[in-house]
Amino acid sequence: MAKKLLAMVLGLTMMIGVAGCSAVDTGSGSNDKNADTQVSVSAELLDAAKYKSDKEPADWTIAVVVKDGTSDWFKRMQVGVDEFGKEKTVDVIQKGPANADAASQVQLVEDMINQGVDALCIVPIDPGALESVLKKAMEKGIVVISHEASDLKSTLYDVEAFTAEDFGNTMMQELAKAMGEKGQYAQMVAYTTSTTHMEYSNAEYK
Known part of the structure; x- marks a missing residue:
């Protein structure tokens, strides 16, 4: 029996496109912002073994939903996504909202669910908005x-x-070095709702 778990692994490779990635089991889900969404995910839903399919891999569809479909960053990412689909003979779809709006991204996910995709790779604009x-x-x-x-x-x-945290600290070290350890700085991120952006921006300088 083919497993959707394999589709998940393929999705990981496709979505990131970088070496040295780390995968984090999200069973704990402990974040104050997401706690406000009042979404509780059962242990059963987080059991990867339950995601099984009788389909052959060539019949799987993997959807990649990104933050912004018009961004050059994600257009370049789609090149890798498309190459992956051809190499693995898996149907892949990459979609992103035209205006980098969290509500539009939620609607795109709804569309992918309605299309009956087998796996969904998501780069959230606002993780909390996507929980449900x-x-x-x-x-x-x-x-x-x-x-x-x-x-x-x-x-x-x-x-x-x-x-x-390490990435943010390294940026601060290099910035301090370039400034001669003097002066003030301002830091900008693409989305203040993007978890990773804020994690490295708020990293403690060491």
Whole structure:
């Protein structure tokens, strides 16, 4: 019997496209912001062994939902996504909202659920806003993998390219060195709702 768990692993490879990724089991789901969403994910939904399918891998569909479909960053990412699909003979779809709006991203996930995809790779604009719809996907047997969302509850695994705190600290060290350890600085991120962006931005300088 083919397993959707394999589709999940393929989704990880496709979504990140970088070496040295780390996968985090998200069974604990302990983040204050996401606690406000009042979404509780059962241990059964987080059991990867339950995601099984009688389909052959060539019949799987993996959807990748990104933050912004118009961004050059994600357009470049789609090149890798498409190459993966051809190499593995798996149907892959990459979609992103045109205006980087959290509500639009939720609607895209709804669309992917309605299309009956087998696995969903998500790069959230706002993890908290996606909790309910991603839980719905998992309840329908869809494998959910996330990136830049270490606090997301409704996902089997969150995959990160680096440890956010170490990355942020390294940036601060290099900035301080360039400034001669003097002066003031301002830091900007793409989305203040993006977990990973805020984790490295708020990293303690060491």
